[in-house]
Amino acid sequence: MTLSRRRRLFYLLLTAFFIIGGVVLLYVNGWRVDFKTLKLKKVGAIFVRSIPENSQITLDGREVQNKSGFLQNGTLINNLFPKSYNLKLSLPGYEDWHENVSVSPALVKEIKYAVLVPKTYQVVATGTIKDFQIFGNNLLTENGKGDLLIANRKIGNGGLIGWTNDFNYLLSENSSGVYYWNEIASGSAKNLNALLKKIGFSTAKKFTISVDPYDNRRLIVSQNNKFYLLDAERSLLINVYIAESGKTLGDKITASQYYLAATELSPRTNTSTIIIYDKFLQKIRSTPPELSGKNISLEWSGNNKLAILQSDGELYLYDVSSGNVPQKIADDVKNFAFTDDGSAIAALENSSLEVISLDPNGNYYRFNLPDVKNAIRAFWYGDSQHLFIAYPGRTMFLDLGDDSLVNFIQVADSNSSQYEAEGNTLYFLRNDAIYSLKFSK
Numbered sequence: 343m344t345l346s347r348r349r350r351l352f353y354l355l356l357t358a359f360f361i362i363g364g365v366v367l368l369y370v371n372g373w374r375v376d377f378k379t380l381k382l383k384k385v386g387a388i389f390v391r392s393i394p395e396n397s398q399i400t401l402d403g404r405e406v407q408n409k410s411g412f413l414q415n416g417t418l419i420n421n422l423f424p425k426s427y428n429l430k431l432s433l434p435g436y437e438d439w440h441e442n443v444s445v446s447p448a449l450v451k452e453i454k455y456a457v458l459v460p461k462t463y464q465v466v467a468t469g470t471i472k473d474f475q476i477f478g479n480n481l482l483t484e485n486g487k488g489d490l491l492i493a494n495r496k497i498g499n500g501g502l503i504g505w506t507n508d509f510n511y512l513l514s515e516n517s518s519g520v521y522y523w524n525e526i527a528s529g530s531a532k533n534l535n536a537l538l539k540k541i542g543f544s545t546a547k548k549f550t551i552s553v554d555p556y557d558n559r560r561l562i563v564s565q566n567n568k569f570y571l572l573d574a575e576r577s578l579l580i581n582v583y584i585a586e587s588g589k590t591l592g593d594k595i596t597a598s599q600y601y602l603a604a605t606e607l608s609p610r611t612n613t614s615t616i617i618i619y620d621k622f623l624q625k626i627r628s629t630p631p632e633l634s635g636k637n638i639s640l641e642w643s644g645n646n647k648l649a650i651l652q653s654d655g656e657l658y659l660y661d662v663s664s665g666n667v668p669q670k671i672a673d674d675v676k677n678f679a680f681t682d683d684g685s686a687i688a689a690l691e692n693s694s695l696e697v698i699s700l701d702p703n704g705n706y707y708r709f710n711l712p713d714v715k716n717a718i719r720a721f722w723y724g725d726s727q728h729l730f731i732a733y734p735g736r737t738m739f740l741d742l743g744d745d746s747l748v749n750f751i752q753v754a755d756s757n758s759s760q761y762e763a764e765g766n767t768l769y770f771l772r773n774d775a776i777y778s779l780k781f782s783k
Contacts, residue, residue, distance in 0.1 A: 384447035391416035504553030
């Protein structure tokens with residue numbers, strides 16, 4: 343081979359090296375030729391994880407192999423040109439899941455909480471069931487006679503007021519206004535009206551009793567703008583707080599492990615004051631500034647965070663341990679619910695639903711739900727990425743990642759519904775019977 347030929351071959355190979363190297367470099371950096379437009383574009387991907395994991399995946403009508411398994415908990419669909427794709431997940435016995443997914447160059451769109459809703463439900467209990475409550479690992483039912491039953495065993499009578507966190511005791515009130523403190527294991531019931539009367543408390547005047555879920559012995563009694571602690575074992579009534587002159591004590595007194603919270607209303611100024619009682623120091627803490635309106639609801643998250651809903655729809659969050667004033671987090675609210683870990687709060691409003699993260703790095707969501715003005719309440723699904731929304735006569739299921747509300751579907755034809763996280767099951771009452779809808783884990 344002559345020198346000139348060797349030179350030509352060298353330059354040819356060198357050119358081929360740069361061309362092939364450039365193509366490889368473009369390829370590994372995500373560049374592909376879109377033969378529909380004959381343009382070079384950078385591709386993206388979709389990572390999808392469905393629950394159940396073995397669902398069929400289709401993208402724009404084309405089936406994609408589901409790669410979920412023991413070593414991989416989802417499927418990566420790569421080499422996708424930037425545009426919107428129709429992603430569908432399906433499985434026999436479940437409602438189809440749809441979403442229009444926008445793919446961006448060099449990015450992976452993650453869908454990690456695609457929950458498929460079961461189509462069929464099971465009958466759990468029948469008879470003249472008036473109401474029910476998830477009670478630990480059991481269902482507590484109230485029949486037409488007012489009997490409270492667990493596994494067909496009568497454990498009390500009257501409407502359920504509350505219970506302790508260890509599920510050893512529950513408080514009930516019968517149609518005559520008599521309160522009973524029921525011990526589940528023994529089936530015994532202590533007449534609290536009789537006990538109060540015996541220790542000199544006037545039961546002729548209206549009073550209420552509520553439960554401290556963290557205390558098996560002491561209950562909360564309220565009457566005539568005063569509230570007390572009733573030691574049911576030692577037959578003692580302990581004074582806790584007397585409302586200021588001209589103010590009225592609110593109906594709701596609620597407990598965390600460390601504190602009791604109540605409100606008092608000033609009718610003259612239409613403002614409420616939050617009353618915090620330290621259970622260990624046994625004294626009232628300094629009270630935060632007044633809030634406008636009457637209190638509608640108080641609810642603890644953990645031991646220190648208190649959500650406060652006022653009659654004007656303003657929702658506040660008060661960190662008792664910090665000593666700071668309550669912070670307003672939402673307006674026009676009619677119902678709210680914390681996640682189990684207290685990391686977020688769902689605020690159901692008259693015009694929308696807001697999900698507010700209590701973690702500074704968390705996400706914020708807002709949904710304009712259909713017929714939201716008639717929605718009754720919101721409560722969380724176990725993964726904290728979905729919510730149940732109860733409307734009159736139905737319960738809907740909301741995916742927080744579903745901006746278009748394509749998967750906002752009905753899961754029960756009843757608004758008397760409750761979710762049990764350990765069994766991942768929705769229970770609902772319809773026509774005097776209880777049904778269950780078990781989601782896959």
